[in-house]
Each structure stands twice: as structure tokens, then as C-alpha cells.
Amino acid sequence: MSTTDPYTIEIIRSSLEAIGDEMFSALQRTSMSPIIYETLDFSVGVTDASGDLITQGNGTTVFLAMIDSLVRDILAKFGSKGEIHPGDVFMSNDPYEGGGTHLSDFGLVSPVFHQNELVAFVVNKAHWVDVGGKNPGSFSTNATEIFQEGIQVPSVKIIARGAVNEQILEIIAANIRLPKDSMGDFWAGVAANRVGERRIVELFAKYGRDAVLEAKEQLLSYGETMIQKDLAALPKGVFTAEDWIDDDGITSAPLRVQVKVTITDDEFVADFTGSAPQAQGPINNSRTGLVSAVRMIFKALTNPHIPANAGCFRMVKVVCPDSTVFTAKRPAPVSTYWETQMYAVDLIWKALAPHVPQRLTAGHQLSVCAVILAGTHADTKEFALLVCPLVGGWGAGINQDVESGQFSAADGETYNIPVEITEARYGVLVEQYAFHNEAGGAGEYRGGRGVVMDYRVRTDDFVLTGSFGRFKYPPWSMNGGQTGSPNMLQVLRTDGTTETYGKIAGLPLRKGDVVRMITAHGGGVGDPKKRPIERIREDLHNGFITPAQVQSDYGLSL
């Protein structure tokens, strides 16, 4: 039979896409770190021999440019010297070049060969719970250079023709706080790549080189065709937005950022020129992170559902000078890069939300609201390292209320850690996990509710790190709605005092102190006075708003 009929090509295409899912599930189910298996802060993917993305499986949205750029990095460093062989595995956590995130994310790249020809790469990139550095959990809000943020592994060959370089692993293990877990995660990553490699080899064996390569080309042009049609449906023109990032964690000065989006029939150009320069603190984002951000919102705007590949992003162009807060250079600290990366997403979101209401709502909590609690487990006396993001409120839509208690757009197939597991595993006491009714988010359509969560620590040696962006600049509203409420982190001391933070690193806690995490309500849409009285009554009945808010926000007394 012919191997190039359209259905065979189609079947190879869907097999290629299925590989991402399979690698994803393998990594999730064997990982040692809750940040991987619950938060799903990892990504897997397949590229062709030149580094063009064929398929990607994601737990979070932030990695859309990270897989292909990592492969290009490996190609540049090893491919040019003929040093890529069957059985090799490359490792990197470099944030500036191929990586695009922070040192916590370890990438593993394995080449795939068919009859001695390099035909593809399988890749995964996952957040290790600790990679060393000055603070447990490695990311901080006040590092001033990357050397404080953990061990740097700039693209090395960790497995050469099947032989593991134990010495490199030993160096890494000696520099991180939970080597046993992280070595488990390393092997989980290698295993995920093996799964992908095996499938690709099978495909080539079954259908032959030419058919698979043809299917790959068609897959990419399919992505391009589909997205082009969706791009055609977007409004054309120039759209702008500006916003303020709270601060860089070192000084209290806010940072101004801006975007100019130009949409034409065949291009989507995001120009961030004019945004604040590279900062002293670790909120810096690298250029690869910026490309990921633009791809992410572009995908949400055009077609959220088809699988992402290189073809989907051929019409996207990112413009930004070097050394801005979006395009930082070595050795700038970058460990909380996602706060700024998400501003790049949110600027485009804000510029286009009024024009694309079926796809976008008003501003949401935006920040991942990540906390790290490190200390001694009260019962097992072992070192406990709790790293988790929080859910918050999403913005109202034009003509609709929205979801409460959802993870940030930066996350995705991310799961909160069950209270029953948190208490057992980390030895803290969880005292509440509920919606709050701070002021904010009122409107004809109400913003989703944020949550409040309390952890009481039970030993004297816990330290707290947390990064809650949008602490000073709450989620934006539309059409006369009220802005949302801010994200914030509080410590309720046993002496009755309360401290409130947007960012904090390494804060010592004492037994009995309560860490209170409050996430934002999303922004409202439309004049609150136009909200139907029965909806206001319902909200009051359900306790989503208080009697005082009925009066102050909606001008009624019920």
C-alpha cells in the first residue's frame, strides 16, 4: 500500500500528538515532588531534528517556547561538533539561553535516531522542589544575582551513549536540599523521555522515514492553517495597554510596563518597547520567557484547543530591546520570573479583552501566589519543604459572572494539595480554606472570589517565602466595574500582631504563628448599579458579599 495517502498521514499525525500525552502521564505519576505531580509545573514535548516543535504536553501554560528553544540550545552547543549520539541525554537549567524560566526547572533532552539518522528530540522540563541557593525552595523575592538562586547546569551531557555521568549527578546532589527526591525526579524525567523515544522509533519503523516526515510537515502546516483562520477573525489594528508591577523586591519602586499589539491579516506583533529596564531583584524574565508569554495569550485568543506546534506560532512576532525586565541578561536574578512573564500575558489580555469578549474576561489574580514553608515536621522531625501555588478569583466577563477559586492563567492542569495531605506531609495545621469577602470586584457582572487559607506552624524553625504580585495594583476591571481585591500574605503572630506582605523571603516563624494567604477577587465588568437585584440578593444569601457591600457597592439596602 502507499504510505503517503491522506489517512495514513493523518494517523501518523495523531500518533505524534499522542506521544506528548503519554510522556506527560509517565512523568507525573513517578515524580517525587508535589510541585510536579500536583501543580504539574512541567512540560514535555517532541521537536524535529531542527528543533521545530511537533507536539507539547503541558501542565502549566508558561512553557510554550521553552521546549524548542532548549533543543536549539543543545543543537548549537553539541550538534555543531557532532556530539549527539544514540543513548545520549542532555541536561540544562540555564534560564537565559534555551531555558527561559528559572534554575528550578531542569530540562532533559534526548535525541531520537532512526537508522543512524537523527530524526527528533524528546524533551521534558520540570520544577525540582529545591536546587540549592540561599533560601529553601530556591526561589526568593530578594536575590540580587543568580548565584544566590541555586546550582547552574548550563547544557551538559548527563548520559553519554547510555552511560550516566555519575560525577555530575553527585555534584548536583551535593548542592541541593532534597537530593533523594530530586534524583527520583531526574529518573522520572529520563523515563518520560524513553517513553517518547520508544513511540517515535516505532512510528518510523512502521511507516517509514518519508511518511513520518511528511506527516510532520503536514502537522505543522495544519497548525498554521487553523490558526490563520482564527487570526483572520480577530479585530485588526493597533491595541495598547500599560500597567505597573508592584516592585522588584529590593526597592519599593513600581515598574512601568507596556505593550503595543499590531494585528494584521497575517501577523500578530507584540512590541514591549518602553517597558522598565532589567531590575535588581529576581522578578526578571528572559527573552525566551517573553516569547512563551506571547505565544500563550496568542493561543488563548486564536484557538485554545488544537495541539500546539511550531506551525501555530509562525505569524507571531515579539519585539523588545535587550535588558528590560522582560528580556534580562546574565547574571540578573530570575527566580520569580513568572510574576513578570504573566504581566506580558496580561498586558496583551488587557489590550484586547474589550474586543474579544468570547475569549477573554477582565483581570484575574494573575500572580501564581506561590509560598514556600520550610522547617521541621512537628511529628516526624524530618525536614519539610512545602511549595504551593494558590487559587484566586478570575475577572468577570462581558455578560457573565465567572469562576471563583481557580488557579492563575499561568497554571493550568494544576491541583491544589488536599488539606489532609498537607497536614500529614508537612506537619502544619490548616485552619481554613474558604472564599473571603474583602472589598473589590463589584460590577454588573461580578468578579470571581479569591480565597483565604491559614497554615499554623507547629515548630519553632519554619521560614516563609512568598511572592504575591498584584499586592499594590489589584486586577483590572472593564466598562465601569470595580477593580478586584489585592493578593496578600499575612503573618498572625501569637502576640496578636499582624504583618502584611506582597513579597517576603526567609521570614522566621515561631510555633503557633499563622500564615494567612489571601488571593485576589477578579475585576468586575460594568456599572454595579446595573446589576439585577435578584443576583445581588443571591450573592448576599450565599455570603459572597456582605450587607455593607450591598450598600457601598450597589447602593441598596436589602
Place this chain on the structure above:
Amino acid sequence: MAIRAATDVGGTFTDLVFYSVDEKTGACGAIHSAKVDTTPPNFETGVMRCLAKGGAAPADLGFFAHGATVVINAITERKGARVALITTQGFRDVLEIARGNRPDLFNFNFRKPAPLVERQLRVELRERCNYKGEIEIPVELDALPAILDRFRAEGVESVAICFLHAYLNPANEARTAAEVRRLWPEVSTVASHELSREWREYERASTTVLSAYVHPIAKRYIEALEQRLVEGGMRPPPYMMLSNGGIATVATAKANPVAMVESGPASGIFAAAHLGTLVGSTNLIVLDIGGTTAKCALIERGEVRITTEYFVERTRRTPGYPIQTPVSEIVEIGNGGGSIAWVDAGGKLHVGPQSAGALPGPVAYGRGGTEPTTTDANLLLGRIDPKSFAGGEIEPAWDALTRAFETLGKKLGVAAIEAARGVVRIANANMTNALRLVSTNKGYDPRDFALLAFGGGGPMHAVSLAEELKVPRVIVPVNSAVFSAWGMLLTDLRRDYLRTRLLPLALTSAAGIQGLFAEMQSEAVENFVRDGMAVTSERVQWEYLVDMRYQGQEHTVKVPLPLEPAADIGAAMERFHAAHEKRYTYRLPNAIQIVNFHLVARIAVPKPELPKKIPRGTGLAAAVMGTRRVDFDAHGVHDATVYDGVALDPGVSFEGPAIVQEPSVTLVVTPGQRVTVDDYGNYHVHLRQRPEAET
């Protein structure tokens, strides 16, 4: 003569399967079946009609097992009761926050499933148990009377109770449930520990709420059915089919109705396991192709896998609702005979998940359908006999059929027949992917398995799928059309007990492991006794399983733990390492931790022997009905021999290209593949593995 009967209420049809047993000799008679339309909302009416139609009088029933979709229907149609939820102080919003996940990653206008209890009906009580199972604050029940008054005023019909760590120590929850039942005996009351003893508070709360949601409806239905059967003269109590592939007394089913949620698919899979053991194939990949979906499962060494990670309405776009109840592990995809073929904006051909359903049905039905389905493609390619299409009751609407494929072909730039091939090929690819999810993706090599296919479309696609997956043999059961109902006659009384308890897998834990299983065993015996069965521990067949992981991991691997005569820790360790390596390609030198204890308690029920097919002795040639041009896609167009399945004697053997025709089954045999018929009349297709270039 006593009749042993099973009825299965499906979405469209209610099926009956029964046989008689000679009370003196114990000999089983032939198996009979009957089918009537399902009769919502009073499903019991259809059941009684079906018994009448089949000639099985309730007064003659010595055993009656029943499966119904009433639970899943109540959930998917949102026709459950008005539920209120009582939680630990500070945690009433857990139900609405859920897990916060967004499977539809890039959809920034995402909707999660609405909670089944609105916020004002979620109330909190002061109480606390810690993660070690110690009660720190005894529940304060003073507030309860006022809470219940408000629930009454709000029209609440069902009360769910879920407290933190009640999976470890249910004392506070049990006290609260008892007090609600005392103060308000009429209301349905469900406490989480009565359903699940596993951790994860959201999943447990969701299970409890869903159980409360269907509780009044399931109770009404089961009682109405019981009453009709008793009025008909039935003496023994009926049994209800559960999702774990076992049957249970009505008392058990009424107390935990959500355990019936997937009873239909479960019985088909258990029937497959039983048949496989009978014909000597204990490793099976099971495929059930119906009208709108295909279901796949894997059976290893005769064992069906049971999981408690089950969700209602979960898709790639939405998280659905979790139910922590033992369910047989199934992958279901939207690809059945009625699945519609369509072309997207990028020129890509898809099949399903939209289905033409019963109305308008496939284009060939001539009921106004214009979008071609998989069934239409099979008809156009000659795989389905036009004369016996839809039971011979319908003359295929050829003009409409040709037009539909011409239209589809135009969008793809190919001829109509080429488009039909494409539809079958894409449908097969979708099913192959689903079959891979249960086999290769979990570390199993399909070459070690047989593919057992049933349901209307199973035998039509099975041989092509087996070729694709390199499965060496296909089995098509003789009673393929009523396989699920038949499965209910083969099930045992079965209860699964799961408990989360973290313990290292080490010699020092042996006593603890033994102790916990002993505790669970006495609970199981107590429950059997409470259900009216005079049993002792010796009469029960026990199976001991543990969910384990490397210390630090989250997800677990289930392995059997030898317990008799003593806990064999060494054997369990090796089994875990091996299972982990099989599933995930590596093992670690790390410590192993037990997370869940899983006890299976089973009381055997007498089962019918599958009757052997009586040979006619007329020879193979007499079974040949003729030949037909059949398009075997990649294998070319051939004149296939058409056999009358009913006339095929045990022991015969023939090769494809062939079609085996039975009243409700069409088996498609590709060229060169050999078919044999076993003593019972089941078909076995023995696959010759072709060289790669040929396929």
C-alpha cells in the same frame, strides 16, 4: 425448576438473560434472552415487561440480579435531590473550589462544573480530628437543630456530611449523622466514612454529595422494583449490580447508591474475564463498541482492575466530578457505530464524538440523517450485509448514502469510496489509541493478550484493530449482543474495602498490616451478616491488595500482598519494584510506602455453565450463504465468503476474506486470517502477523 435471571436497564433497551436450574440435579438449562424498550422514568415497568416477554415469571425466580442506569442518569440529567452539606468549620468552600485545575489550559474563559450544593446550604460545625486520627475537638452539635430547621425551610431532601480526616477516625462524623437521623428521620443522610475511607477531602466530599444527590431517587426506584417483583410472587431478595463488578443486596445498594454508577460496563468486562478463563485466555484486552462510544479494559491473569479514581463527566476540557468508589478500570471514547464523520477548518477528517444517535441515526436509515457515520461507511464498503441491515428491517437509503460520502469526499478532495475508507480508518485509529491507553501505555505488550470484542460494532472492527496492535488472536463471544446482562449471572457478591493508612513496607509493619486487614475483614463479615447472610470469615474469599509508592511519590501502584499464613513483606517488595519497572521503566533503591489497604471480599454465587453448541454435522459448505464484494481498505477489494454463523459447527476452520453473519453480529475477517469455532460457538480469529511492508 428455579430460574436464575439478570436484567440490565440501558439507555435504549432493557435486556433480560435467564436460564433454569433443575433443583434436584443442579443441571442448567439453555440460556434465553429478551429485549424491550426502556421505560423512563418508571424503569421497573420495562423490567417487568421484559420478564413477561421472556417468559420468566417472578414467582419462578430463584435468583435475580439487576443493573440500572438510574444513578448515572440522575447525575447527568441533573435530576437529583436538593442536597445540603455539613463540613468541618473553615472548609465549606472546599466543594466549590474543588481542585482549582483547568484542563482546558489555554481557555481563559473557562467554566468549571457547578457545585451540586449551593453555598448557603453548605454549613460548618466546630469539630476537629488531626491527621493522626486523634479527635482534638469533639463535634459541637448544639447548633444542629437550628441548621436542620433551615434546611427544612429550604426544601432540602438529602444531607451529606464530610469532615476532615474522617477517613481515619469517623467518630465526629458518625455522631453527627446519628443526630441528624434522630432529629429528622425522614431526610436522606449520608456521611463520608460510610462511602469512602480514603484521604483527599474534596474527592470524599464530592462522593458524599453525589451519593446524597441520588439517594432518594435510587431508594424509590429499588423499592418500587422490589415491590413489583414481590407482587409478582418472587420470594428470594433481588441483588443489585455494582460498579466493582460484583452484586450486592438491596440494603447495601440503597445505603450507597453511587456505587452503582458504572454497573453496566462493569458486568460486560467481568463477563469477558469469565469467558476468557473458560476458553483458556486469561490475558485479555476487552473492547465493547456500542452506538455512541467504545469502551476498553485490560484483564491480566483473569483479574479485572478496580480503581477508585473515577470521574463523572470528565473530559479533556473539564475536570468533572470525582467519585471515590470502586469501579472497574475502563477507558471510554466517543467512537461508536453512530459516530459522525466531519471535516474541520484545516481540512482534517474526524470521526465522533458527536453521534447520530437513534434519531436520525445513520444516513442509511433514511430518517433524514445527512452526516455520514461509521456504520454508513461499513455499509458502503460491503462489510455490513445490506439485506440484514438493522436487523433486516430497513432497506438502506443508498442514494442518500452515496450523496453523503460524495459531499464528504469533496471536502477532502477524494472519491466517495475513498472517503468511506478514510472514515473507517480514522475510527480504527481512534479505537487503537484507546486500546493503547489500557495496554502499551501501562507497560503491557499486546502480543501477550487476546482481543475480546463484543457490542454491535466490536466484531466488525476487531480484526483490523488486532492487526494494528499486533494482538495474535481475536475472540468474539457467541452471545455478544446480550453480553453485559449475561455477565450479571456470572458475578459474585463482592465488596471492596479501601482504607488510607500510611505505613512503611518493612518487616516492622507486618503486625500493623495484618491487624488492619483483620479489622477490615471483621467489618466486611459484619456487613454481610447485616445484609442477612449467615456467613463466617471462612466462607468468604479474601483478596489482599495494597496501593504502594516509593516514599515521596504521590501516585501509587496496586499489587497483591500475600497475607496467609503471614504477611510476606519480601514478596510484596519485589512485586512492587517489578510492577513499577513494568509501568514506568525503572526502579529505585528508595523506601516503599503503603498508602491504601484494599480488601476484596467475595462470596461465590453458583454460575451457569455456558452450553456447548450442538453440531449440525452438515459441513462447512452448508454454512456458506454466498459471496460479497467487500472493501478491506489496505488489503484490497475481495470477494469475501459470507458464512451463516448459526450454521457453523464447533471445530470448523476457514480463512478470510470472509464475513460471518449472525442475527445481531457481523464478524469481518481480513484476507489470510484463519477463523475457528470453539465448543461453545465462540469465534477465534488467529492472526498471521504480516511483514511491515504489507500492512
